Every structure is written in C-alpha cells, then in structure tokens.
Amino acid sequence: MELPYEILVYLFKYLPKSDRKAASEVCRSWYLAANDNYFLKKKVAIFCKAALNDDPCSPLMIFENSPIIYSNYLFSEVEISNKLNAFWDKQGENMMSLTLRNCDICERVFVYMLQNCLNLETLTIERCKEIFMSGRLLEGKTEGLSNICFDKLKFLSLPGNQYLTDALMNRFINAAPTLEELNLSGCSLQFHIGLVKKFYSQGSNIFQNPSESVLTFHFVLQCIIARAKNIKKLFFSKTLIDGAALKSLSEVENLKLQGLEVHSCDQLTNTGILALTTHQTMLKELDIGLCTRVTDQSLVFICQNLINLEYLNIQRCRAVTDLGICELKKLKKLKVLNISQCELITKNGLENGICATENNILEELDIHSLNIDQTAVIMLSENLPRLRSLDISYCFNAVTDTSIQVIFKNQLLLQTLKISHCDKVSDAGLTGMGKVDVQNNDEGPIMSNYSVNSQHHKIHLGSRAEEEIVRDARRKHDVMLMCEKLSKDTYTGFSLARLKSLQELDISGCNRITDVSLTYAFKFKELITLNLSRCQQITHDGIEYLVKNCPSIEYFNLIDCYNLKDEAVVNIVIGLKRLQHLELRGCNQLTDKTLEAIQAHCKKLKIVDIQGCRNITSELACSISSFIPTLHTVLMSKPGPYITQGVKDRSPAPTFLPALLRKLRLH
Incomplete structure (x- = not known):
C-alpha cells in the first residue's frame, strides 16, 4: 500500500537531512516527497570542480531538465561560459540564492546571469577577481542594466574581492533597494582619512562620482547611512576596521543592527566596543573573535548593555580574564558561546559566569584550549544540561x-x-x-x-x-x-x-x-562526521x-592511523554507503587494494586523501576518478626527489614516537 504524498512529506519532516536524502532514492514517490517545497527552501544545488557545458550529460543540464525546481545554487571552482545561457533563461527566474566562489567567469556572462535572476534574495560573489578587475561591471546602458533592480535582494555578500571599488559598490547598492545584510569581509577596505581627501573633495556628493580606484570605509558608511532603516547585519571580518570606524558606524541614526561580525580585526579597540554596546542595544549576534585588543572592559560593556545577545564569539581574545567572564551571567538569552583559546580564563571565571546558576538556555559551547582542570569540565556538565554542541579539545x-x-x-x-x-x-x-x-x-x-x-611493582628496565x-x-x-x-x-x-x-x-x-x-x-x-586521525x-x-554500528557516516578522517591495512578500508567502503569524504593520509600500510575497493564500492565519494600512502601507485590514483562520477578531488603526494620508482621513501613512525610526542606536547 502506497502512502499518500502528504503523509510522506509529514513523515520526512522528522528525518535528518542525510536520511531524507537516502529515502529519496527508494522510489519516485519518495523522491518527490523528499523534494517538496517545504524542504527545497533549504536545499542547495552544489557544482564543485565540475565540467559545465551544454552537453546533455552535463550536471547542469540534468538540473535544467529536472522536474524539481531548485531555488538555491552554489558554483565553486568551475568555469561558467556563455554556453550555459540557456540554463539561466530557464532557471533564472526561480533562483532565490546564488553563490559564485572562486569561479572563472567573464563580465558579459555574469551580467547575462543577473538579467535572468531578478528574484534573488541572496547573492554571494567570493574571490571572483575577473568580474571586478576592469572596474566596468554594471556600468552603462550598453549592458542593459541601467534600470535593473533586485527588489527582493536581502543579503549581498562580496568577501575576498580585492578589486572591489567605491564605484562598483555603488552600482550593487543601487540595484538592491531593500538590502538588509552586507558582507565585505576580507576586502581591501581603506580606512585612512587621507585617501578620502584624495579622492573626494570636501562638501562634494560622493554618490555622483564614486572612486573607481579604491574601496573606502567612508563611502560604505555613507551607503549604510542612506539605508540605515533596512540594514540588519554587517560583516567586516579580516579588515582594518578600528575603534574610531566602529564608533562612527554605531552612531548612525536609525541604524538598529541585529548582527555584527568583525572577526580577526586586530585594530579594533575597547572604544569601538563601548560605542557599539551603547548605541546598538538590539544586537543578537556578535563576533569579535581574534580581536587581540579586546579586554575585560569590552566584555563588561557587552554583558551590561546587550541583554538580547544570543550569539557571542570572543575566541582568542587573550586579554580577557575571569573578571570579564564573570559578567556572562547577565546574558540571560545567550545560546551560543565561544571563549576558546583565552589563556587567562580559569575555573573560577566559569563558575561565577555561565555556571553561576543552572543554565537551561546555552546550547553550544566552545572552550577548546583553555587552561582548566577536570573539576571545571564536571562543573560545566552539571550546570549546562541543554548543550547540543561541546568543544573541549586541547x-x-x-x-x-x-x-x-x-x-x-x-x-x-x-x-x-x-x-x-x-x-x-x-x-x-x-x-x-x-x-x-x-x-x-x-x-x-x-x-x-x-x-x-x-599495580605491577616490578622494576621496568626499558625507557x-x-x-x-x-x-x-x-x-x-x-x-x-x-x-x-x-x-x-x-x-x-x-x-x-x-x-x-x-x-x-x-x-x-x-x-x-x-x-x-x-x-x-x-x-x-545518526553519526555523520567522525574524526579518528592519529588514533x-x-x-x-x-x-x-564501527562500520556496522555507525552506518550513516559521510565524512571519515583516519589520517596517520599507521596500523590500518587494506582490510579496514574494504570494511569502510562496503559498509558506509553514504561515504563522501575519506582521509587516509599517512596510512602507509595501504596498497592498491584500497583504491580497488574504493573504485568498486564507493558510489557517492567526492574527496579522497591518500597522501603519504607509499604503497599506492600514482597511476591508479590518477585513474580512479574516471570510475566514480561523483569524485572531484584526489589528494596524493607530489613527485619529488624522495620518490623512487613511484614509491615514497618514508619509513614507518617508531612505535615509541606517539607516546613521546604526548609527553613533550609537540603534536
């Protein structure tokens, strides 16, 4: 008896993503139910290192001819040419999210894509320098973009683009009147006031003639001022934003930020944090990780003023001590906390902070590399019963x-x-x-x-x-x-x-x-990711x-597990039907039988790492991808002076070495 479509959809809502994907391969009715609109909103079609062309067997053509209409697409390290124009003609109007990451694409093709994707809500262009290099993108009427408008675009993300300028930024902003989130992380954002004076005369309208040479924070700030009522989240990680710049940003009239990410910003100071917490009291997410100048004073301001905070990251803010951590008890809505690599935090700070009372709100905690003892972990465990994620590494x-x-x-x-x-x-x-x-x-x-x-009191004569x-x-x-x-x-x-x-x-x-x-x-x-490297x-x-009892593993890391032989890999590839990523680097007892087993049994494998496996021939490693359609990355050792007849000259690690490394803390 076949279950009705609505019942299948209802049941699939209780399945995790991996199980739902596996269920979709059972039959056509299950496939359609697993791709109902309820699930498609979060599904992303990913094309990574694939050959995209107009061939009927091309991955892109398969999606073009599919009865399922996907709304979210991600292209990573692929070439996008004008041969794919038919795809944008057919699918562009249905796209809600588009991500281009390290793609080889020219301006003309990119413009054609945008002309057909006017319903986008999210647009991400990451490290695609060819698009921005000329500085002429989206410039004039010849491209048919003078009146283009992305009415639904909420999130514009342009991280890691070194050729982005004020002029390019102005064109993107003008095309997105309802923009709510802006990401300029890793861009060459200039903060020096001298550059502003060089490119903009005093009293001039910067929007009339924006610079085509540099991207200045002054211009970005003016864009934010003009859209202050709509802007909700900003991302300036890995830039030179300092306390003065953050202060001027925080004081923008009508700006009510809900999220700010300034990760790895070494110039950020307590002055900027004070202004931020004074004026942007509606913040729910704040990431100031790896900001080395942040101190206890900043954390005191954050905990006193940002009472709605749900996410806080202060990773490796090494000046933070127990004095600041004690203030965390004031954040009653905090769900995610990262205080890892803060070397001055001790058990006392945790006890008087997040463990002051039983905390039923905190769900994710990252405290890796803290200098604490086992009583601190026991205390955390007893006071944080609702944790769903815990990192206590190192x-x-x-x-x-x-x-x-x-x-x-x-x-x-x-x-x-x-x-x-x-x-x-x-x-x-x-x-x-x-x-x-x-x-x-x-x-x-x-x-x-x-x-x-x-208990053995005999004298041991060994090392x-x-x-x-x-x-x-x-x-x-x-x-x-x-x-x-x-x-x-x-x-x-x-x-x-x-x-x-x-x-x-x-x-x-x-x-x-x-x-x-x-x-x-x-x-x-339900285990999906397992890391057993160096065990x-x-x-x-x-x-x-393990394979019999954990059948859902997709990512398996076995780096430097020297005692593993071919039999182990055979068990893995036969038992783990969902395996997509397998790391075997340094497992130097493996032979060609490993690759033969992978070739015969892995139907979904995407990445395999066999670097340092000296008994595996490079010829077989190079040819394996032709037998596994999904495989796009094979990592193996490069030829070098230490290669003799195709075999890497690497001796097995001495049996005493792992224990010695643990003693010396050198791993």
Missing part, C-alpha cells in the same frame, strides 16, 4: 576518564562532541568500564582502576615511553575483559553510546583509544564493528 588536564563520564551522564542531547588531542582519555572512559563493582549503586563518574601508579606502551596494553586488556564480562545492565559507568543523537564526533589525537572503544562504545545511527592503536578489527 584541554589536556581537563578531559579525563572521570570528566568524560560526567558528560556522558548529563549531556544526552549532544549532537556535536569534540575532544581532540585529549590524551588522558582511554577506553575505560569511553566504554564506562572503568570499574567492576555491580554491588555499588553510586551514580557518580567511574574512573579506570588501572591508574598511572601501576619511559616503552613503559607507557606496556601500561596501555595492560589497560586495554583489562577493559576488554570487563566489556566481555559485563552487559549494560550490570555496570555503573556511562558509555559514549548513551549520546544517541550524536552527529559529529572528533577524538583525533586520543592515542589511548583502541579497538575496544570502537567495538563497545560506538553505536550511533594509532585502532586496527581493522575495531573498524569492522
């Missing part, structure tokens, strides 16, 4: 078997977890098998009873690194015995497998993780179980 002393167990107990809603390079985490923590005590009903965190002070290898082997053996002996109902630990909603997991560099964890702790039906103890035995 918190070397904070992420242990004990603290990770508390996370598995409390953060059951997590969809993203990153604990990269936290080398104190072992199988005991991930499996929850740290202690065999079925009589104890204590629900507290469980720590492996195999401590650093080993310290070799002693650690022996200790890891004994710990692995103990945990394996526990896992085989006990079931879920007979131990008091908390396994990683409790996080049923996990979609992204990064445990790269956690070298104490072995096949035991992959076998007993990895059971995620050098895993083998094909653990990969076999």
Whole structure:
C-alpha cells in the first residue's frame, strides 16, 4: 500500500537531512516527497570542480531538465561560459540564492546571469577577481542594466574581492533597494582619512562620482547611512576596521543592527566596543573573535548593555580574564558561546559566569584550549544540561576518564562532541568500564582502576615511553575483559553510546583509544562526521564493528592511523554507503587494494586523501576518478626527489614516537 504524498512529506519532516536524502532514492514517490517545497527552501544545488557545458550529460543540464525546481545554487571552482545561457533563461527566474566562489567567469556572462535572476534574495560573489578587475561591471546602458533592480535582494555578500571599488559598490547598492545584510569581509577596505581627501573633495556628493580606484570605509558608511532603516547585519571580518570606524558606524541614526561580525580585526579597540554596546542595544549576534585588543572592559560593556545577545564569539581574545567572564551571567538569552583559546580564563571565571546558576538556555559551547582542570569540565556538565554542541579539545588536564563520564551522564542531547588531542582519555572512559563493582549503586563518574601508579611493582628496565606502551596494553586488556564480562545492565559507568543523537564526533589525537572503544562504545545511527586521525592503536578489527554500528557516516578522517591495512578500508567502503569524504593520509600500510575497493564500492565519494600512502601507485590514483562520477578531488603526494620508482621513501613512525610526542606536547 502506497502512502499518500502528504503523509510522506509529514513523515520526512522528522528525518535528518542525510536520511531524507537516502529515502529519496527508494522510489519516485519518495523522491518527490523528499523534494517538496517545504524542504527545497533549504536545499542547495552544489557544482564543485565540475565540467559545465551544454552537453546533455552535463550536471547542469540534468538540473535544467529536472522536474524539481531548485531555488538555491552554489558554483565553486568551475568555469561558467556563455554556453550555459540557456540554463539561466530557464532557471533564472526561480533562483532565490546564488553563490559564485572562486569561479572563472567573464563580465558579459555574469551580467547575462543577473538579467535572468531578478528574484534573488541572496547573492554571494567570493574571490571572483575577473568580474571586478576592469572596474566596468554594471556600468552603462550598453549592458542593459541601467534600470535593473533586485527588489527582493536581502543579503549581498562580496568577501575576498580585492578589486572591489567605491564605484562598483555603488552600482550593487543601487540595484538592491531593500538590502538588509552586507558582507565585505576580507576586502581591501581603506580606512585612512587621507585617501578620502584624495579622492573626494570636501562638501562634494560622493554618490555622483564614486572612486573607481579604491574601496573606502567612508563611502560604505555613507551607503549604510542612506539605508540605515533596512540594514540588519554587517560583516567586516579580516579588515582594518578600528575603534574610531566602529564608533562612527554605531552612531548612525536609525541604524538598529541585529548582527555584527568583525572577526580577526586586530585594530579594533575597547572604544569601538563601548560605542557599539551603547548605541546598538538590539544586537543578537556578535563576533569579535581574534580581536587581540579586546579586554575585560569590552566584555563588561557587552554583558551590561546587550541583554538580547544570543550569539557571542570572543575566541582568542587573550586579554580577557575571569573578571570579564564573570559578567556572562547577565546574558540571560545567550545560546551560543565561544571563549576558546583565552589563556587567562580559569575555573573560577566559569563558575561565577555561565555556571553561576543552572543554565537551561546555552546550547553550544566552545572552550577548546583553555587552561582548566577536570573539576571545571564536571562543573560545566552539571550546570549546562541543554548543550547540543561541546568543544573541549586541547584541554589536556581537563578531559579525563572521570570528566568524560560526567558528560556522558548529563549531556544526552549532544549532537556535536569534540575532544581532540585529549590524551588522558582511554577506553575505560569511553566504554564506562572503568570499574567492576555491580554491588555499588553510586551514580557518580567511574574512573579506570588501572591508574598511572601501576599495580605491577616490578622494576621496568626499558625507557619511559616503552613503559607507557606496556601500561596501555595492560589497560586495554583489562577493559576488554570487563566489556566481555559485563552487559549494560550490570555496570555503573556511562558509555559514549548513551549520546544517541550524536552527529559529529572528533577524538583525533586520543592515542589511548583502541579497538575496544570502537567495538563497545560506538553505536550511533545518526553519526555523520567522525574524526579518528592519529588514533594509532585502532586496527581493522575495531573498524569492522564501527562500520556496522555507525552506518550513516559521510565524512571519515583516519589520517596517520599507521596500523590500518587494506582490510579496514574494504570494511569502510562496503559498509558506509553514504561515504563522501575519506582521509587516509599517512596510512602507509595501504596498497592498491584500497583504491580497488574504493573504485568498486564507493558510489557517492567526492574527496579522497591518500597522501603519504607509499604503497599506492600514482597511476591508479590518477585513474580512479574516471570510475566514480561523483569524485572531484584526489589528494596524493607530489613527485619529488624522495620518490623512487613511484614509491615514497618514508619509513614507518617508531612505535615509541606517539607516546613521546604526548609527553613533550609537540603534536
């Protein structure tokens, strides 16, 4: 019995994107339901490094002849010529979003595209220098654009375009009367007042004769003043915007910003932040990450005045201390917080800030590379029960078997977890098998009873690194015995497998993780992204179980997993039907059998990285793309003086090296 179309659409609303995409391949009725207008609003047709022409088999022609009308298109690193004009004639009026990223396209073709895409709501042109190089784009009546108007355009994004000028900016702004968001990140925006005096005489109307040589903040500011009532979000990341410029922007009459991004702006000072928080009190999103001159004073202003803030990023604002972090408790609506790489923040600041009371609002927290201990992580876990994303990577002393167990107990809603390079985490923590005590009903965190002070009191005559290898082997053996002996109902630990909603997991560099964890702790039906790079103890035995229990993986990172052999990759490509991105760099035991398995079983693979795989022949690597239609990128080692007869002369890493690197903190 076939379900009605409306019922299928209703059911598909409960499926994540990957599952819905897989369901659309079952039959035609499911395909149509999965591409209902409800879902198409967020779907993007992506053309990356593809050959676009008027051939009937061209990817673009397939979309042109499809019964499904897509509204959002992204072109990345492709050539767009006049041979595709028929596509814009047919599909242009239906386009709501268009992104051109690093594309090879001339002015004439670009103008033709715009003439047919008048219903755009979002237009992004990123690093397309050929379009702007002449400075004549959208200039005159000869192009038929003198009266062109994008009445529905809300978001104009022109990042990374070094040839953008005031004149070009003026033409784009004039064509978008209802513009609400403007992105000029990474552009050569000039702030020096001397340039303004050079190109514009005092008292002149800059809109009548805008400069065709430079892009000045003064001109952009005048454009914002003229559209102040409509502008909601601005993006000036990676520019030289300073405190004075931000102050003049903040004081624009009738401007009520909801979002501002000034990421990586080294010239930004507390003066600008003070003016911003004084005049733009409606801000909901603020990104001042990597602004090195931001201090506690700025954070005090932000927390006192921006009470509606929902997103805050102060990544690597190294002058921020506990004094500023304590003020975060005033932001009652904050949902996303990034305070990573702020070296002066300690547990006290977190305790008096976001953990002052139980916080049921915060959903995403990034604290990677903070100098905290495991009690801080435990405190965060107990006070932030609604977290959906948590990044505690590089918190070397904070992420242990004990603290990770508390996370598995409390953060059951997590969809993203990153604990990269936290080398104190072992199988005991991930499996929850740290202690065999079925009589104890204590629900507290469980720590492996195999401590650093080993129970074996024999004098070890080897090196310290070799002693650690022996200790890891004994710990692995103990945990394996526990896992085989006990079931879920007979131990008091908390396994990683409790996080049923996990979609992204990064445990790269956690070298104490072995096949035991992959076998007993990895059971995620919705896991899409998995990073196991530099987990050098895993083998094909653990990969076999992992693939069976995590069938939805699309991105798989196995860089520098030296112990993996061809059998592991065979299991991966056979079991992971949705695999799109596979990184095998540095897995130097792999041979041509790996590529043969990829060629035979991967139907959706887009990117594969086999750099440093010395036993894989370059000829086979170069030819594999012809057998996999979706594959557009194969990364392999370049020929060099160290290549002998097609084989890279690279010796396997010594067995003691990973442990030694952990000791010296050199990874």
